[in-house]
Amino acid sequence: MVTTLARPQPQAAAAPEPDAALTLKAEAKALNFFYGSFRALNNINMPIYDKKVTALIGPSGCGKSTYLRCFNRMHDLYPGNRYEGEIRLYPDNTNLLSAQVDAIEVRMRLSMVFQKPNPFPKSIFENVAYGIRVRGERKQNRISDKVEEALRGAALWDEVKDRLNDLAFNLSGGQQQRLCIARALAADPEIVLFDEPTSALDPIATASIEELISQLKQRVTILIVTHNMQQAARVSDFTAYMYLGEMIEYGRTGDIFIKPKNPQTEAYITGRFG
């Protein structure tokens, strides 16, 4: 029960043991976010490692989607939103939230996959090609090659290669979500942001998306919001537990799920809360 819990006492999100194989890809530093006067994120500090899957878990309204949407500045689209602090993107050490950095530049580098599949009402091909066209590619054969590569990357090529000109709406829900993943991949992102990508899908489609995410981390850094703890346990390398806009605990997924340090994390993970 939410009401029986005291306000969380956030612990400094201590980075896990230094590991030679880990490279830092991005880092949130003292990040605060405000919807008008409401403080939705409170002093978030968190590393994101290159070519690893980092999962954000927590009960509804804890700010995990809000946090994810800071990374590609989606909050810029609506009035009254304000960021404080930094999200550093490495190796060039750019602050994604800086007013001097154009939100479009940020979105050119980070792709996003949304909660509900949201293909454009265009053909399968045009859906994937859009990000490539926005990046200035004009040569038709280059575009075709990249579309095929992205569809293969999203494990959708074999199902759609004979009907690339069909409307994307004719695909099933799971196929539409993989199409959205292909659309995100075609943009050559450095990080792919997944916002509860399987919450609108059935278990079989969910399994195929999860398998896809596990494959994708060979090539790209992944940050995923999920309401499903088993999903976080299955696909992620690192997990962060959030509650009421604060980062309660961050660590290796194995550690978080087997021996959480914070009693609140333990309560959430064991299903006694949330």
Place this chain on the structure above:
Amino acid sequence: MERNVEEIRALIARHKVNDHIFAIVGLVCMMIAVIMLLAAFLDLFIDGWSRLSWKFFTSFPSRRAVDAGILSSWVGTALVMLVTMLSAVPLGVAAAIYLEEYGKKNWITDLIEINVTNLAGVPSIIYGLLALGLFVYMLGLGQSILSAGLTLALLILPIVIVSTREALRAVPSSIREAAYALGATRWQMISDHLLPYSRGGILTGVIIGMSRAIGETAPIITIGALTFIAFLPPMPVTASPPFVSFDWLLAPFTVLPIQMFNWVSRPDTAFLANAAAAGVVLIAMTLMMNGLAIYLRYQIRKKIKW
């Protein structure tokens, strides 16, 4: 509380009486509206039927009712509508895009929004007076097809703006976010996504506006359209270079409603049949435009599901 089945059934029967009464009242109200319209159209059709022939469409007005036709007025109507569409669509769509996508939401845009909606209710003769001063005299466009087209464009601009805004708003925010998330600029999002997906709604608004404009008489009379025109505007294509001519824009003209008005006000009752026939043509043109709107909207909506 004791209550037997008989009592419940009696209660339901009493309640259902109101049901039946309203069904009958509603049916009568609906029939009044439909029958009046049908009767008016049928009457027009019967009166004008004898005059509807090929010759009616290819003859200029004449002093003798049997020789008089609507050539100059239907050509005039078609050309005025063309000017109206070409000026109202870009203006209205651009204004709607600005208000919906670029304009910051503050009291100024609220004020503009209320005024745009109210403009749709301004009596059309007011637009006529405005146009007489602005287009005819100040800009010196004269009593021309161009003046009339621009006047009617002003008249239907609020309709186009309001319906375009509604069409843009119907595109879900998830689609906008998808485009933005791929790095699209606002204009790329608008031109690659919003406009193509809201075509159906925009088109419907344009055609509803055009259906209103085609029957407008008061503003056209105000700017001084002639009632008796026995010639056509100059051709837009010429035999000598530069082969295109825009002289037709500045030509005097008449339109169908004015031609009808002229015929109805003649003492010779033989002209009444002409007026009825012209009315049938006008209604047929309006129905055709509405039919086209419904068809196009259906075709476009078929591809889009949300």
